[in-house]
Amino acid sequence: MACPTTADRHIRAGLMALAPARPGQHDTGMDTRDLAALLDATWFAADLPPGARDRLAALGELVDLPEGAAVLREGERCNTLGVVISGRIALRMHLPGGEDRSILTVHRGDVFGWSAVLPNAAATASAIAVIPTTAVIFEGERLTAALALDCELAAAIYQRLLVSASRRLTATRVQLLDLYRPGNQPW
Numbered sequence: 001m002a003c004p005t006t007a008d009r010h011i012r013a014g015l016m017a018l019a020p021a022r023p024g025q026h027d028t029g030m031d032t033r034d035l036a037a038l039l040d041a042t043w044f045a046a047d048l049p050p051g052a053r054d055r056l057a058a059l060g061e062l063v064d065l066p067e068g069a070a071v072l073r074e075g076e077r078c079n080t081l082g083v084v085i086s087g088r089i090a091l092r093m094h095l096p097g098g099e100d101r102s103i104l105t106v107h108r109g110d111v112f113g114w115s116a117v118l119p120n121a122a123a124t125a126s127a128i129a130v131i132p133t134t135a136v137i138f139e140g141e142r143l144t145a146a147l148a149l150d151c152e153l154a155a156a157i158y159q160r161l162l163v164s165a166s167r168r169l170t171a172t173r174v175q176l177l178d179l180y181r182p183g184n185q186p187w
């Protein structure tokens with residue numbers, strides 16, 4: 001991704017075009033400042049520069065997901081990135097024979113659907129609320145358009161997505177070590 005060379009006022013103008021119809025408000029009626037405060041309470045957004053956090057919050061929508069709600073479906077286009085505010089989201093993969101298996105559960109502050117920032121990416125797992133869950137949801141195309149215009153926000157978000165991917169890989173490695181520890185023969 002190339003950073004734009006236009007002046008900051010052009011960046012702000014582009015972001016304003018992406019902003020919600022009612023400045024400072026989301027469709028749910030939540031003020032952008034309140035959404036920014038919720039994001040700030042998560043590891044994902046806690047250290048964002050205040051301006052970048054506010055611009056990110058302006059792109060998000062707070063949603064309540066009932067138990068069993070599917071946010072993403074494995075194999076379908078991944079067009080939603082989310083940050084868990086409360087509750088838990090299970091990431092489930094379909095196994096041969098028709099069974100779905102939870103491979104990881106994400107909690108407060110964790111990200112799901114990070115493939116939404118990749119062009120035409122398919123979800124590699126389904127994301128299912130295992131208990132009533134509140135999350136900040138970002139529509140993928142809108143988020144990537146904002147990241148293309150705002151280098152400060154892009155640098156911060158992509159870095160955090162890499163941290164999220166690293167945390168997932170570490171969790172997977174721990175699961176594999178547990179599965180293949182001496183005395184535990186899965187075959």
